Amino acid sequence: MPYAHAFWSLGDGSGEISQADLNEDGELMVRTCYSAISRGSETLVFNGQVPPSEYSRMRAPFQSGDFPGPVKYGYSNVGIVEQGAHDWHGRHVYCLYPHQTHYRVAASDVVRLPEDVPPERAVLGANMETALNAMWDAAPAAGDRISVVGAGVVGALVAWLCAKLPGAQVQLIDIDERKRFLGSALGVEFVTPDNAADERDLVIHASASGAGLQTALKVAGFEASVVELSWYGSREVNLPLGEAFHARRLTLRSSQVGSVSPSHRARWDHKRRLSLALSLLNDECLDVLISGESHFRDLPQTLARLSQGDDATLCERIRYA
Numbered sequence: 001m002p003y004a005h006a007f008w009s010l011g012d013g014s015g016e017i018s019q020a021d022l023n024e025d026g027e028l029m030v031r032t033c034y035s036a037i038s039r040g041s042e043t044l045v046f047n048g049q050v051p052p053s054e055y056s057r058m059r060a061p062f063q064s065g066d067f068p069g070p071v072k073y074g075y076s077n078v079g080i081v082e083q084g085a086h087d088w089h090g091r092h093v094y095c096l097y098p099h100q101t102h103y104r105v106a107a108s109d110v111v112r113l114p115e116d117v118p119p120e121r122a123v124l125g126a127n128m129e130t131a132l133n134a135m136w137d138a139a140p141a142a143g144d145r146i147s148v149v150g151a152g153v154v155g156a157l158v159a160w161l162c163a164k165l166p167g168a169q170v171q172l173i174d175i176d177e178r179k180r181f182l183g184s185a186l187g188v189e190f191v192t193p194d195n196a197a198d199e200r201d202l203v204i205h206a207s208a209s210g211a212g213l214q215t216a217l218k219v220a221g222f223e224a225s226v227v228e229l230s231w232y233g234s235r236e237v238n239l240p241l242g243e244a245f246h247a248r249r250l251t252l253r254s255s256q257v258g259s260v261s262p263s264h265r266a267r268w269d270h271k272r273r274l275s276l277a278l279s280l281l282n283d284e285c286l287d288v289l290i291s292g293e294s295h296f297r298d299l300p301q302t303l304a305r306l307s308q309g310d311d312a313t314l315c316e317r318i319r320y321a
Helices: 039-046 125-138 153-162 181-187 210-219 270-281 284-289 296-306
Strands: 003-009 015-021 027-035 077-083 092-095 103-107 108-110 143-150 169-173 190-193 201-204 220-228 249-255 289-296 315-321
Touching: 003 039, 003 220, 003 296, 015 296, 027 039, 027 092, 027 296, 039 296, 077 103, 103 181, 108 270, 125 201, 125 220, 143 153, 143 210, 143 296, 153 181, 153 201, 153 284, 169 181, 181 190, 181 284, 190 201, 201 210, 284 289, 289 296, 296 315
Parallel strands: 143 169, 143 201, 169 190, 201 220, 220 249, 289 315
Antiparallel strands: 003 015, 027 077, 027 103, 027 315, 077 092, 092 108
């Protein structure tokens, strides 16, 4: 049986690359060109921080193994079809597949890349899908004063999408001054929490920190909604739900990409949503979000580095050539 090589998280802050058998199912053989690390969920998996209550819900579409590990985990893979029907051969595709050199899947499991989206940028597909679903959940409107707390990849993409609304005033809030360049690159205002405007019509939180969520509640205006994108794994978060939280009648809502937003669920499935997300990556300004690149063979060391809180990398692209 042919084989590939795949990365496995061991669930204890370490990982390894080992041989993986290629099954015979699926009409497409794909050679991976690039994958990307979803820093939020993948570092939690890498460090064994998925709570047992979420083992089932956290499974990736093509995951092998079980939490806490060893587990083959990941969901942002861009490859080229090397075996398959004539109309597929040589086409670049996106698949929610882990970090692996080759894999075989059904044609229904992949999405062809739009002609105007380069494979190098398409690794942002899963992040854009999360941002798109968050937009549907949050329902921002033209003219809204919007704050996005947390200038990671998902937060930055949400801010970029919100800025396209006519008359919207968008602030991207983060404690890390090293991310200030994102403001001009994405056409939004970048501020630190100390300089953030308050009385916002809508606040979207994506910093994965308790302090960031407290900032989100602080800047929200009267009867505003705070939409929570962050996932904390097994960590607990303290919130100031006393003080003026009730008097200001704030709404705190969750958003999670595993389910299509209720506002669109009747007509959209996951593949249609992913196809739209990929098409939205046709702007070269989004290349600034891919701030690191390393080789597949170095994935154990790369994930160990990204697990450190002071690393400033946004999206880490993994190359396979």
